[in-house]
Amino acid sequence: MTKTKTSVKASEVDHAALASENRRLKSELTQLKAADQFVREREQVLQIILDSATDVIVTINEQSEIVHANAAAYQTFGYSAAELTGLPLTILMPEIAKERHHADISTFLRTGTQQRSWQGLRFNGLHRDGHEFPIEMSFGAMRRPDGTYRFTGIIRDITKLAEAEEIKRQQLGELAHRQRLLSVGEMASGLAHELNQPLLAICLQADAAAERLQRMLGANSRHTGPGVCETDEAATSKLQTSLSEIANQAERASRVIRSVRSLVRREEVPRARVSLAKIATDVLPICEHCCDQGGSQLVVDVSRSLPDVIAEETLIGQVIANLVQNAVTAMKDIPQSNRRVAISADEIGNNQIQVSVSDAGEGLSAEAIDHLFESFYTTRSDGLGLGLAICRSIIETHGGHIRAENVPDGGAVFSFTLPVSGTV
Amino acid sequence: MDNLRIVYIVDDDPAVRQAVSIVARAIGVEVRAFARAEDFLAGYDEATTGCLVLDVRMPETSGIELQRTLNAAGVRIPIIMMSGHADVRMAVEAMSQGAFTFLEKPFRMQELSKTIEKALAKSQAAIESARLRADIRARLDSLTHKEREVLDLILIGQTNREMAQALTLSLRAIEDRRSRVMKRMGMSSVVDLVSAVKSMTTAEDKVAMKPAE
Known part of the structure; x- marks a missing residue:
């Protein structure tokens, strides 16, 4: 106008x-x-x-038809961006995921809200060649001027990540399995020791009693007439049979314990020359996992220049993992920012290498320090009291020693020694 | 009490101490039993024939550790190490450190008695030879410088004539000194003299050379 x-x-x-x-x-x-x-x-x-994204980025309409896809689609799913345009997004999904996708979209269109988070959804994707692989997908919704919706999806191939997670899971599973085996072995070993003591006493006492009886009989036969002696002799003979049977049965019980023990425990561990740096590197993922779970920092200082040790590396790794796990548990009541586990290894002379695992927890009581490494001793309500006993038996089998002490400025340190290769 | 023989027992388990004591008393020896390695060290008499029945596995000081302490102190008492099946490796270590023998638990009275007798015989022989060496040592120390000179030449196998020449003395003087040496050393033949002196010096060398572990 x-x-x-x-x-x-x-x-x-x-x-x-x-x-x-x-x-x-x-x-x-x-x-x-x-x-x-x-x-x-x-x-x-x-x-x-x-163009430059390595993740697949797609835009779909309300019917889940692909309006646009980027170049990464070819790398990930085997379809070019042009081929995908107009196709349903569900062509990239196996059956089970299709249903859920449709449900998600239709629920959103009906109610205007998301029934579950659309961030980081994990399911399998379907490649053009028919193989399935793990993907992670995040969705966003955009309302257009005409009131209809468009959705954008970012899809990432997480095959490598999933593999790494699987390996970690297997390692942890194996660790738990070994732990259980060792627990049974340690229990049998502890029992064998505890039972052999009284069995030894039974054997010796029964033998000594039988011998005393023999001597008494000898004395009697000199002092009394042959008539009396005969009854005595018969009775004594029976008593002696009983006593010798007591000793025999005690010996048998000990053999039973021994055979159970050798069933569950390998006596000889094959050992080889190995560097502590390698042992530490191999067990690091497990230690990191423990520390992540417990919200603790992990510091590792194991030099490659240390001389090799003679060891069964997985067992020593097991000891380290066990000590780290204990360290993390010991710090659950202190502020997260102070939680710190340190693994270090040093040459301490005398052809020994010392490995230490320290924590910043509240330290150990004097009583705990005295009994920590004994079978069935535990300060935790959920503990079996075998972990450190197993550590001790592993280290002693290797000709080393393990000990625990408090650090002056707080926390505890567990150290074990191993002989340097060439000295065993 | 010259023929006193003592069996020392170190085991933390009272039932085992008692049982081993009964067996040892049955063979007519004196028994001293201790629950801890430290107590044994305080109650041990080195001059008397004895042996030690020792448990390899104890809570405070282990049998192996006690053995090391004794080795380091030069104490040579024969040790009978008692080990469970679980401690075979420790038993091997005990043997390599010079234990007399080891018995695997549980063992029988006869086995223990025989082993104790053998260990005591070894201890007795060691004590006797130590006494003998001390005697020879005392006699050697009583030699005058001149007598010692002659003894050294006898030891390297010189004849009287050679000695006379070496020491620029008359044959008569050498014979004289030589008979004084034999008398002081309490020997009747040169062969006995040489073997006695040599056996002692090699034994002393061994002790001297033994590393402080």
């Missing part, structure tokens, strides 16, 4: 108004150009993002 009015009054030739109108139009044009430039640039940025 303003423009019409202007033309009607053209005869009046209001130069000033015309000039002002011109300026306004020019400025509007400049703004439009700038806006256009801005949009172009945004589009370019978007395109670069889409």
